[in-house]
Amino acid sequence: MNAPLPIRPTPLYLQDDSHPQARVCAACEVRRSALFGALDAASLDRIHTHIATPQLGPDERIFGRGDPGGAVYTVRSGIVRFERVTEGGDRRIVRLAGRGDLIGQEALLQRPYADEAVACTEVQLCRIPRTLVDQLGRGENALLLELMRRWQQALEQAEAWVADLATGSALRRVLKLLALLDRHADEQGLIWLPRREDMGAMLDMTVETASRMVSRLRRDGAIVPLPPRHARLDRDRLAAVLASQDAA
Amino acid sequence: MNAPLPIRPTPLYLQDDSHPQARVCAACEVRRSALFGALDAASLDRIHTHIATPQLGPDERIFGRGDPGGAVYTVRSGIVRFERVTEGGDRRIVRLAGRGDLIGQEALLQRPYADEAVACTEVQLCRIPRTLVDQLGRGENALLLELMRRWQQALEQAEAWVADLATGSALRRVLKLLALLDRHADEQGLIWLPRREDMGAMLDMTVETASRMVSRLRRDGAIVPLPPRHARLDRDRLAAVLASQDAA
DNA sequence: CGAGCCGTTGAGGGGATTCAAGCTCAGTGG
DNA sequence: CCACTGAGCTTGAATCCCCTCAACGGCTCG
CATH class of the missing domain: 1.10.10.10 (Winged helix-like DNA-binding domain superfamily/Winged helix DNA-binding domain)
Known part of the structure; x- marks a missing residue:
């Protein structure tokens, strides 16, 4: 039994005529550390309609190894594990992702997902379709910088995993x-x-x-x-x- | 004893009035798989003057953990290892890089290098100053895509290291x-x-x-x-x- | 209440470490 | 020329850590 996560109310100053999802994005508690924290309100307004915020329970799968990569995800809460099956045939968890982490970045390169991603706890996500980032990437440089930062972070986590675990x-x-x-x-x-x-x-x-x-x-x-x-x-x-x- | 690596002659069709380094870059045998393979000849001509091609012997250090990241490198030949010291105090090699791999990507995020990079064999590199990529990044999208591709590749190698080694x-x-x-x-x-x-x-x-x-x-x-x-x-x-x- | 999953604990065996000694080989200097 | 040296590699023996196999208890669910 996992207790449901608390839902924060939308701040008053944002209850204007914006699209509902735009308000959710702007109020997102992890926004300052999230990928789209790099975007201004105007950019946010252009994309909010396409962002879903799925919620998963423990052991539910987010994507599988080899699946066509249609979206990247930001972890809003909870813990996600990356699994793969070794040639020996046994399951091996190769990395964890938590709040604020970006997962499924392969999708931006139009590649299938490299690992199976599974929720460890109750997990809240932001699902960002690949095409959305594609079109943003043309103009917005801040987003690209933020993206690279996350990529590097994932890489360092993977190396730290080897060194520590x-x-x-x-x-x-x-x-x-x-x-x-x-x-x-x-x-x-x-x-x-x-x-x-x-x-x-x-x-x-x-x-x-x-x-x-x-x-x-x-x-x-x-x-x-x-x-x-x-x-x-x-x-x-x-x-x-x-x-x-x-x-x- | 390590035999010196063969030096390929510059192709005839490139022996024009270009800058010498531009010819070297264009003739680079790893160019099709190298970072700047994504650039056209004109872009290449703008940057060639700033690219050094250092050559190192076994156990020579490329950069150290914590050093200010002034450049990224493409490995033209040889093998490079990434080391760090575990909290237990012993040395741990967490990844290898070979021909065509990009190393020191942290530099693009204006961060110090995360690991110590050391040559395993005789190594030939292309040293690309960080500022160079910064200014290219403003206009050239192909370069950014190539960059992300390498980032993802490094990440997958790190995860495969955990799963295999x-x-x-x-x-x-x-x-x-x-x-x-x-x-x-x-x-x-x-x-x-x-x-x-x-x-x-x-x-x-x-x-x-x-x-x-x-x-x-x-x-x-x-x-x-x-x-x-x-x-x-x-x-x-x-x-x-x-x-x-x-x-x- | 029995089935099944998960966690725990014990006994025995095997693989890796530890400690130790001997080996090859390149470099040095008598 | 050759003993001397030190670094790296190899091998052996004893120890220990972890795996394997096994049994059992708590818990949830049908």
Whole structure:
């Protein structure tokens, strides 16, 4: 059971004669960090009609690997995972995206999606058709800069994933994952705690090992699992465990 | 000992009154796959004077993590590795770049470089000052598209690194690395074979384990090391070993 | 209430690390 | 010319971490 996300009311100063979706876009709480934050009100007004804001539940698919890329998405809330199947035949999660992240950028290059994108938590998206960005790209330079910034950000996240989550002992990798998830904590300070099977797909370990590590941290008081799929972290104790781990 | 790379003569039809560097750019053997392949001759003529073509030997540094990003580079030949130091304190190679790849894209966003870039083999580069792309970006759309394409390519390589090189047994990871290096083989079919220490930094294993795996493949006749730092692969036998590995 | 999924824990075995020693080879200097 | 040296590679033995296989408990749902 996942509690529905709160819906913010439209600010009063925007309840004018604009198109409804334009008001939603302008009021978007992630707009300052979102892709279209780079656009002025006039540009926004030209495109708002084509932007959908789909909402998905856990384990619902956003797009699949190989699907024709018809749109890019901005993550407004929630966590999205990118999966692919290794040649060995097992599922591997290669990256996570959270609030403000841009996903499915391949679409802008008229390419099929490279990975399967699946919602981890309840997820709110902005769906931006590819053609929309195409025509904007002709004139607006701010958008392109913002786009490149996101691209680079995704790249750095992918490299950080290799450096952090694919390195060291099982305990260390779990600690790093928790640190990453902590950056996506909700307003009550709760994190999304993946199923052990998903943790295995992220960290290349078995469900048993993932369970053992989480249990160990739970016994140390560093994490308090709050089913379903959530937990509270004690950052200090986690840091202490990580430090004692590095010392060894 | 690394043999000097062959220098191609300038095609006859280009020996006109152009600037010398313009001729070099136009004759560049990787141009069709290079960033500026998207530009026409006129644009090329405007910028050629500012493009340097540095040449580096093995283990020479191209840029360091945190350096102010003054330029992007196209790899004309050779292999470049991206390193960073994990919080654990040990060196980790997070990606490789080869012919035609664009490196240091952070510079276009006026950011410092995210990783240390080091030449693995003899490397030839095109150095493209950031300001040059800035002014081109205003008018030329083809360049921007090409730029985004490369960005996406780098991202996909990073994700494939996680899926391939950070997954499975030590033998499997070594096999995957060899397959990757094979795609950068030179004209004689030789690959760059990293030092065991570097293999360890790529695959998160010890030098001893890396050595054991290479030795095992050598005994199986799947790889013939040709010091210094090179080897010849038997693709069929490598595939056979990989298959028998997956079966287990 | 039984079925099924998920998480947990234990026992045993295997693969990677750790620690250690010996090897090749290039460079150096007696 | 050749011992000496140090870096890189290889191999062995012991240890340990993680995987595999197995069993069990809590929970949700039909």
